[in-house]
Amino acid sequence: MAARVESFVRDTVIAFEKDSRRDHHNCPTEELVAELKDRARAAGVLSPHIRPDGSHLTQRETAIILRKSGLSPLGPLACNTAAPDEGNMYLLAHAGSPEIRDRFLAPLVDGRLRSAFFMTEPAEEDGAGSDPSMMTTICEPDGDHWVISGRKAFITGASGAGVGIIMAKASEGACMFLVDLPDPAIRIDHVPNTIDNSMPGGHAVVTIDRLRVPASQMLGSAGEGFHYAQVRLAPARLSHCMRWLGACQRAHEIALDYACRRRAFGKTLIEHEGVGFMLAENLIDLQQAELMIDWCASILDEGHLGTAESSMTKVAVSELLMRIADRCVQMMGGQGVSGDTVVEQIFREVRAFRIYDGPTEVHKWSLAKKIGREWRERRS
Template identity: 75%
Template structure:
């Protein structure tokens, strides 16, 4: 099994380096992501190369989180790699959740097109953070759902919904008398209206991040995902692995930035010698090596926790904080040592910087995860005040 995963990771790496990286010039600085025709062209190439949706086996089973990390780091070597190989957010996390919770009928209708790379999806959880708004705190959710015979009717507003524009599958979180619920829906739907696609610092996710209004969306009861009132539990089933997958993909991207910066420092001469021979530059690249290895080990540690069957809520919070902060430091040093070239679009280094800056906020800001960990420490002390 280890040899098979190693071979798979090598094939994915070869495909991304040889067949995907040449298309990076088409990304541009548009904040709403690469166009769908380009994504579908790359997915066709990935399908032909046998590396489409590589983290899900032919029988529908999922690679272990540790093995997934090896593969997803390779897809992340290009900002287009996860899109080409169908390992990108939010689709990868949505596929994982549907694989765990959906009924056979729901899998056939909503999951299989995602696995085949024929459709994109969106996860409608985050809400506007205005006065009394929920933001990314689902316990304050204001989107509601109510029973109406054999249907549910959903109304509310969502914000920063990645990939909603152009998605064909939606997972919507709403609050009922029983508690939080999740629903599956086909997209587009006239009851789900995009108010705007928000301009953000990152630019690698197709469809961008939208603000959405849901008005009296009527769905059959069999499109509820799981059971009424269990939505928070399902969110945790999805969020810990999806949070870690972000770490995996962006580790690959920042590894590539380090490769580019290292080559630049070895080629570029200034003040009578190669840049890398100046300690101020060489030490930055050495610090990058340390941060990348520590981030890799943190990812693998958290993956082992999830593979043990643990929800890994605290562990994924620790990994997300440690990895996002480390990768941003690496990307920042790469930009700095490359000077003007580092802030230009001549390489993907500036894009890696922008993506990892956003990563410190997406899937929970660093401070929210630290606050969650502090609460865990407080509970542990109350239970055993030694």
């Protein structure tokens, strides 16, 4: 399957990277994404990480496939392995009731709808960001419904999504709800321009004004929202690593080709030690990233929650990939900072990845707390 995905991305998807169907934020339009998904469906590579019976491949198997889909920024969109849909599908498959899976999961797996995950809140309102305990969006029971009000920020794909997963706080604790989109009670206030532009709909700021949701559309019970967020968290972090590893492999291929063709001072760039060493360092970092992903995937496949392991992997891989993308830009000089190749976009996307799903520093802080806690436990 990974070989089929790679052939599809290289032979079909890459040609669309210069397609002009982009919105004013330079994100792919719904029309472009729909065409790519139709082509993936015809090629038999739509949702390739999900078996025909609806079950997911193991994380180690998923890593092989998602890396290949990531060879183009458009690849995950075409193959239906992109964030946030991939993480949302994983969550609903593992935690959704049969009714929720039929109503909300099935159209996502089939690529007919996009989804959004509403958790992050505006910083200027002291809302939840890296610290979800600061959540200010509230939900209150009202008969056989719940009423949700609050503000959310950087909600990837909210504009144009057909399914929403909303986190809100009740007296019992955090709750998670499935909703149909669009809904008049959910208003998109602003879609900021961001450094990345691979995700349709951008990263919206939204207001939720007394949204009524049937109680049957709550995931689990009131107060279990953070538990279900943890179910989604580690695999979603890891799948980001998988996809962007593929993208940086592609950037390395382009930089290598440039270094082998471009001549300066009487020889090709690769023959200059400075450039040759950068290519060697890329190769080392690509291998290290692959091994970290495989290690973390094996932890998850053994049934562990993998919170600390996914934090370590997210930090290590995002930093490794940033170095790779930066070297590719540097080796290619003016070509590297232009839009003539996809290297410039990959550099921007990977820079954003160091923040998304938790900044490097937050993961290090969390790991440091764990280290201290374990030390104290050993001493007691």
